[in-house]
Amino acid sequence: MAVEWSNSSPELLIQLDRDSGEPLRSQLQTQLRDAIQTGRLSAGERLPSSRDFARSLGVARGTVQDCYEQLRSEGYLVAQTGSATRVADLRVEPAEATAPGAPIPTPDPHPPRRWIADFASGVPDLGTVPRDDWTWALREATRTAPNAAFDYGDPRGDADLRTVVASYLRRVRGMSAHPHQVVVCAGFAQGIALTFRALADRGMTRVAVEDPGPIGTVTRAAEAAGGTAVPVAVDDSGIDVDALDASSARVVVLTPAHQWPTGVVLAPERRHALIAWAERRDAVIVEDDYDAEFRYDREPVGSLQGLAPDRVVTLGTVSKSLAPALRLGWAVAPVHLVEALTAAKEAADRGAPTLDQVALARLIESGRYDRHLRRMRALYGARRDALAAALREAAPHVPLTGLAAGFHAVAHLPDRADEQAVIAAAAERGVRLYGMSTYRSTRSSHPPQLVFGFGNTSVEEIRDGIAVVADLLR
Amino acid sequence: MAVEWSNSSPELLIQLDRDSGEPLRSQLQTQLRDAIQTGRLSAGERLPSSRDFARSLGVARGTVQDCYEQLRSEGYLVAQTGSATRVADLRVEPAEATAPGAPIPTPDPHPPRRWIADFASGVPDLGTVPRDDWTWALREATRTAPNAAFDYGDPRGDADLRTVVASYLRRVRGMSAHPHQVVVCAGFAQGIALTFRALADRGMTRVAVEDPGPIGTVTRAAEAAGGTAVPVAVDDSGIDVDALDASSARVVVLTPAHQWPTGVVLAPERRHALIAWAERRDAVIVEDDYDAEFRYDREPVGSLQGLAPDRVVTLGTVSKSLAPALRLGWAVAPVHLVEALTAAKEAADRGAPTLDQVALARLIESGRYDRHLRRMRALYGARRDALAAALREAAPHVPLTGLAAGFHAVAHLPDRADEQAVIAAAAERGVRLYGMSTYRSTRSSHPPQLVFGFGNTSVEEIRDGIAVVADLLR
Numbered sequence: 001m002a003v004e005w006s007n008s009s010p011e012l013l014i015q016l017d018r019d020s021g022e023p024l025r026s027q028l029q030t031q032l033r034d035a036i037q038t039g040r041l042s043a044g045e046r047l048p049s050s051r052d053f054a055r056s057l058g059v060a061r062g063t064v065q066d067c068y069e070q071l072r073s074e075g076y077l078v079a080q081t082g083s084a085t086r087v088a089d090l091r092v093e094p095a096e097a098t099a100p101g102a103p104i105p106t107p108d109p110h111p112p113r114r115w116i117a118d119f120a121s122g123v124p125d126l127g128t129v130p131r132d133d134w135t136w137a138l139r140e141a142t143r144t145a146p147n148a149a150f151d152y153g154d155p156r157g158d159a160d161l162r163t164v165v166a167s168y169l170r171r172v173r174g175m176s177a178h179p180h181q182v183v184v185c186a187g188f189a190q191g192i193a194l195t196f197r198a199l200a201d202r203g204m205t206r207v208a209v210e211d212p213g214p215i216g217t218v219t220r221a222a223e224a225a226g227g228t229a230v231p232v233a234v235d236d237s238g239i240d241v242d243a244l245d246a247s248s249a250r251v252v253v254l255t256p257a258h259q260w261p262t263g264v265v266l267a268p269e270r271r272h273a274l275i276a277w278a279e280r281r282d283a284v285i286v287e288d289d290y291d292a293e294f295r296y297d298r299e300p301v302g303s304l305q306g307l308a309p310d311r312v313v314t315l316g317t318v319s320k321s322l323a324p325a326l327r328l329g330w331a332v333a334p335v336h337l338v339e340a341l342t343a344a345k346e347a348a349d350r351g352a353p354t355l356d357q358v359a360l361a362r363l364i365e366s367g368r369y370d371r372h373l374r375r376m377r378a379l380y381g382a383r384r385d386a387l388a389a390a391l392r393e394a395a396p397h398v399p400l401t402g403l404a405a406g407f408h409a410v411a412h413l414p415d416r417a418d419e420q421a422v423i424a425a426a427a428e429r430g431v432r433l434y435g436m437s438t439y440r441s442t443r444s445s446h447p448p449q450l451v452f453g454f455g456n457t458s459v460e461e462i463r464d465g466i467a468v469v470a471d472l473l474r
Numbered sequence: 475m476a477v478e479w480s481n482s483s484p485e486l487l488i489q490l491d492r493d494s495g496e497p498l499r500s501q502l503q504t505q506l507r508d509a510i511q512t513g514r515l516s517a518g519e520r521l522p523s524s525r526d527f528a529r530s531l532g533v534a535r536g537t538v539q540d541c542y543e544q545l546r547s548e549g550y551l552v553a554q555t556g557s558a559t560r561v562a563d564l565r566v567e568p569a570e571a572t573a574p575g576a577p578i579p580t581p582d583p584h585p586p587r588r589w590i591a592d593f594a595s596g597v598p599d600l601g602t603v604p605r606d607d608w609t610w611a612l613r614e615a616t617r618t619a620p621n622a623a624f625d626y627g628d629p630r631g632d633a634d635l636r637t638v639v640a641s642y643l644r645r646v647r648g649m650s651a652h653p654h655q656v657v658v659c660a661g662f663a664q665g666i667a668l669t670f671r672a673l674a675d676r677g678m679t680r681v682a683v684e685d686p687g688p689i690g691t692v693t694r695a696a697e698a699a700g701g702t703a704v705p706v707a708v709d710d711s712g713i714d715v716d717a718l719d720a721s722s723a724r725v726v727v728l729t730p731a732h733q734w735p736t737g738v739v740l741a742p743e744r745r746h747a748l749i750a751w752a753e754r755r756d757a758v759i760v761e762d763d764y765d766a767e768f769r770y771d772r773e774p775v776g777s778l779q780g781l782a783p784d785r786v787v788t789l790g791t792v793s794k795s796l797a798p799a800l801r802l803g804w805a806v807a808p809v810h811l812v813e814a815l816t817a818a819k820e821a822a823d824r825g826a827p828t829l830d831q832v833a834l835a836r837l838i839e840s841g842r843y844d845r846h847l848r849r850m851r852a853l854y855g856a857r858r859d860a861l862a863a864a865l866r867e868a869a870p871h872v873p874l875t876g877l878a879a880g881f882h883a884v885a886h887l888p889d890r891a892d893e894q895a896v897i898a899a900a901a902e903r904g905v906r907l908y909g910m911s912t913y914r915s916t917r918s919s920h921p922p923q924l925v926f927g928f929g930n931t932s933v934e935e936i937r938d939g940i941a942v943v944a945d946l947l948r
Binding site for chain 1: 793
């Protein structure tokens with residue numbers, strides 16, 4: 001037998017541990033499979049007879065026979081009647097990187113760094129996520145759900161949540177929302193993916209996106225649905241509707257309540273012009289209603305959707321109000337688009353997780369959601385005031401705009417300033433700043449502007465951070 | 475003033491409730507907005523001056539002014555300096571079906587019916603979902619997560635869960651799985667959507683699907699990625715690899731451990747032929763590993779992926795092991811495909827919900843997942859035995875196949891039987907049966923076969939149901 005196994009005696013490869021509690025057959029099988037997968041037993045190699053192998057391992061012959069049969073049925077071994085059992089010829093390349101325990105192929109190139117202040121936008125405060133409320137809501141959902149709720153659900157989303165969300169949006173966002181217009185989705189990214197898919201089926205593939213704005217995200221989503229995206233300029237009153245009209249797009253994605261990232265509120269006359277454009281061009285407006293809950297000086301501007309429910313798809317999410325990690329949001333669509341959106345959602349993932357949906361419905365119904373929003377409005381309001389005060393002191397001639405809502409604002413540097421140089425110098429000092437150029441289609445750094453997010457940046461960090469970079473901002 | 479308001483005096487439209495606790499301004503604003511949205515106040519109508527309106531409502535003038543200003547900024551009202559405030563001309567069609575409270579546009583055409591037995595496949599037992607374990611796991615996840623876990627996560631999925639899943643699949647499914655090959659997704663539907671998207675980017679758009687099999691689902695997913703699907707016949711040894719080769723597809727979706735819906739196990743020689751095909755054609759095998767945990771006579775057949783980790787994408791899910799409503803699954807992909815899959819997942823929804831992922835990791839790590847599977851194996855095993863016994867008694871000459879694993883089996887009716895007539899007659903008697911024809915590309919009812927699912931059908935229902943239709947099956 002030693003002759004047959006010149007390179008690798010299977011007895012030497014197998015280490016049975018009689019104290020492990022794991023059945024010997026299972027140990028033998030796992031170790032043999034491993035030896036074949038990793039190439040320690042190679043194609044064509046002949047295995048000992050079950051009798052010999054059993055004797056040398058000190059196990060019952062049936063154990064080896066069962067193990068051979070299992071690995072034969074999985075394709076690792078071959079056995080013709082009357083001849084020996086051999087390792088199958090899998091002709092698989094030695095897959096170094098795929099072997100269990102192999103080194104990590106692509107280690108994260110950016111290990112997290114500890115900043116004095118990081119003014120990233122688009123992330124809410126992660127330290128005040130209402131964990132207890134959410135746990136309560138999930139427990140309620142899991143405890144009270146009927147058995148049928150554990151099946152595949154309605155691809156539009158849980159009926160309770162759609163009712164609660166429609167009512168919430170009517171009350172808080174002035175929307176004209178009926179539960180049958182609501183499709184629950186996994187947040188803004190999925191919302192536009194599904195909307196673009198539904199619109200592409202009607203030949204509406206040319207999508208306008210605000211410039212500056214989320215140009216990369218919208219472009220990728222449009223292209224995934226077989227379309228294209230065109231940037232349309234935003235000025236102090238919001239999107240330029242004449243330029244939109246000239247773009248020949250029949251879809252536009254925008255942020256009327258608090259433009260991302262300039263912070264501009266879409267002016268009333270622009271609202272009218274936009275809806276008139278949509279009527280004239282038979283177009284669809286996709287409203288990203290991302291942070292309107294957080295308005296400080298006065299109450300939030302109502303959703304555009306309420307003005308033209310047949311022309312507007314409004315996308316909302318709890319990413320800013322609760323936490324991005326929950327991946328829950330909704331689309332409120334014109335009735336004529338709901339079926340196509342639902343089909344897109346069904347094809348994408350057969351619907352959102354039910355318990356998470358029921359939990360969100362409970363959270364809103366119970367008043368805990370509103371209470372959390374009130375608490376956060378106070379928190380963000382204090383940060384906003386701290387940012388404004390710190391900048392006023394550090395750089396009194398640098399105007400700060402877009403502060404009416406949400407948790408970011410724009411600082412307008414002097415015209416001669418070099419946006420990129422300021423960011424680089426601040427990073428050297430441990431403060432992370434973000435330039436407007438990233439959000440412009442041209443990537444131009446002029447006019448030089450910084451987008452200050454304060455959703456996940458404490459008052460103390462804001463003060464310390466601004467103090468450290470004060471001279472850079474003047 | 476009565477003259478100006480001939481049709482609709484706004485005072486008559488507004489009902490302020492001074493005991494409601496809701497601020498009067500908010501009440502006034504909501505009701506005015508509603509009146510405009512529903513057309514009770516129409517375009518161009520002139521509103522009373524804030525002074526007159528305030529007096530007639532008995533509120534402060536500032537309340538009306540604030541309300542006018544808010545509705546102006548939302549676009550519902552227009553006001554030129556020095557002239558009256560009017561209702562904006564929105565030119566929106568009266569949207570009957572979209573108005574809040576309007577009748578439901580599409581009521582569900584199939585209200586749930588109470589069956590003596592429903593032999594639907596593909597759904598696990600919904601009455602034994604481990605609610606307490608899941609609540610425990612979610613609470614652990616929410617309680618112990620660091621703040622950063624509430625941010626947008628890694629689009630590949632939570633690092634802990636990917637490690638736990640890779641280790642589980644190595645141990646239980648004989649896979650060659652490294653955490654860096656795992657992309658967490660929302661179940662099989664999303665798994666194929668992402669995989670097809672990643673493969674389409676490499677020009678691999680022609681997808682073979684088992685026939686009988688999930689032809690509709692796979693076809694829709696292939697088309698959504700710009701491709702096509704071709705059915706390839708399944709015989710008693712699994713998919714016909716020669717026919718697959720002739721199909722010129724470079725992607726195949728299959729269920730090697732327990733073919734859906736025939737229940738056939740892919741024979742060892744077919745496993746080898748399939749992998750040889752993939753090597754020769756530079757093709758990718760998508761393995762739907764959907765119910766292999768539930769094998770009764772012997773241990774589960776190991777995953778095909780372990781034999782050829784560079785050629786196979788294995789899709790798994792908790793839809794059968796825990797509940798479909800959780801919408802959690804994974805793709806284990808060759809290293810060279812992981813980046814494209816991750817990009818597809820990021821574009822689709824920016825990653826799965828984090829807490830659900832962490833909860834699943836805890837459930838597996840704690841041994842609760844294995845314990846649940848053991849319990850369910852016993853439950854399904856008893857149902858399987860009950861089905862076999864009931865059919866043996868009711869229709870001794872009708873063979874039942876595909877019983878080795880999972881929770882469905884196939885009854886082969888006599889050749890002269892009319893599959894559709896049997897199903898219709900059984901429905902008359904309150905028993906819901908399912909024909910193989912649904913899963914065939916030709917929709918042919920020959921040979922006549924019934925697919926009996928027993929995942930969510932109790933032993934009692936199985937016995938009662940078969941007894942009621944016994945004479946139809948002979």
